[in-house]
Amino acid sequence: MTSLSVVDYLVLTGMLVVCAAIGIYHAFRGTSTHSGREYFLGSRGISPFPVAVSLVVSVMSAVTYIGTPADVYIHGPKFGLMCLNKVIVAFVVTTVMLPVFYRLEVTSVYEYLDRRFNKVVRYGVVSLEMFFSTMYLGIVVYAPALALSTVTDLNLTLSVLSIGIVCTFYTTVGGIKAVIWTDVFQAAVMMLGFILMIIVGTLRIGGVGEGWHRAKEGDRSQLVDFGLDPTIRLSFWSIFIGGSLFSISAMGTKQSVVQRYNSCSSERNAKMAAWMGILGLGVVEIAAVATGMTMYGYYAYCDPLSEGRVGRPDQLIPLFIMDLFQSIPGLPGILLGGAFCASLSTMSSILNGLAAITGRDFIKVFWDKMPEAHYLLAVKGFSIIYGVLSILVAFLVPSLGKVLQITLTLGGIFGGPVLGVFCLGMIVRRANSISALVGLIFGVLIGVTFQVGSLLYPPSSAEGLPLSVDSCPIIGGSNVTLVSSSIEYGVLTTPSDIAEADVFEGRLFGISFLHYTTLTSLTTILVGFVVSFLPFGEQDEVDKSLLSPFVQGFYSSVYEGEAAKQSGLRDEAEQMTLVIPKIEDAKV
Structure with missing residues (x-):
């Protein structure tokens, strides 16, 4: 068991105080939170850079800071x-x-679904997203708190309460501006953590060359796999097809992300923020992978999991930080604070997004005449309610057992169908509410089918690469292989026994987890497209503003050209009806 110093505790406390202070500043600065538009969109006057940084950290949760390096440590x-x-x-x-x-x-991204389709589609998607987001909030709070409390003397209950209360406070009082500017601070802390771990860890193992040598020895030197087998866990094809669709879903349809785009002062600035944020996320992913490889090089000859120093892969990063920096008071506090920041940034984004959904998709729909002051008070109240719910769910997480695993796997089911529905709305002019709803249902069903199948027939790719204990003082002299499933929303699971699957079921349900978004999104789009050709499926008229710009141009040229052609034929017919009587008169 490692231990934090008093200085480390003071640093951690100071970081939470800074986050709370940013919320207070924006709550009392001018009129920054005196209307719903200002509270959720910052009066559409926020510059691209802080929005871009906020985009990065709203997506980069404990999954990236704690989970991704651990996954790289095990799988390469x-x-x-x-x-x-x-x-x-x-x-x-x-x-x-x-x-x-x-x-x-739009304040809520789901307002679009109402305008394009109807309230049934809108609230079908909203209900699923809100339920999962609330459950995910608890997991976001619990996962890093568990990891930190296991490898340090931090109290689990205190960690959960600290994260939950502070984040709920600054999100509620400060609105979107507090969330965005706090994200900037948290992003700086997280990137500092990655950089220091990479630099110091590389120096400790003897340089980049030695690190790569250890990676080759541990069978972790393969960067790209062009194999066409869909059961390969991470191939070039699964990453560029499934991974791209997954990222498009996360960066193009989620409330917490779209809300940030719409807080920019112009569409040009919003696009600039999107480009910087999405590319910035790629930079962070590189840093996380490099951290994982550095960590493997450090523990290449004595795996902490096999040695028993930690019990779960998602506890490796806190252990790595303590092993590297425990002798420097304050520094472990800053770097472990990065895990808190990862939770705070994601939690604040989801909380603000849930409040926006509640305000625009429920309060404004059913009580559209509510005074602005009462409306703002109501959405702040719901921010507090969601924050309290997230804390309660965090405390329930340890007792959920298999329910937790089911909850986590449901997260992989929602993104693809939701992306499919938005694509139907923006790209397929024929699509209407029936085709969108049927496509959504089929997309979810196919996702559930494959998720359940993967639990019954676990993929062989869940098995990790060899881990050495040659230099461990107690159990040296052997190699072990850790069995681990893929990361799902920041928690790594280690199945103790894997059933021997039938060949067909094993191949069918053993596809890479990155292909799930491909399956569910394409199912939604294809089913919706087919249904749109049925007698009740085609949309009569669609407002052009609800279609994507390039689709507007395409349909305008096609349909306006067809309309002009039909108009020309009608004109010719009318002229013929005038000419024929004259000819008959001439004959007479």
């Missing part, structure tokens, strides 16, 4: 290829989705 550096698809993601988001949301000036 292939995940680093994810950074290369960010150009594709940024282009699609800024070309297809962002212009529509920004021009419509």
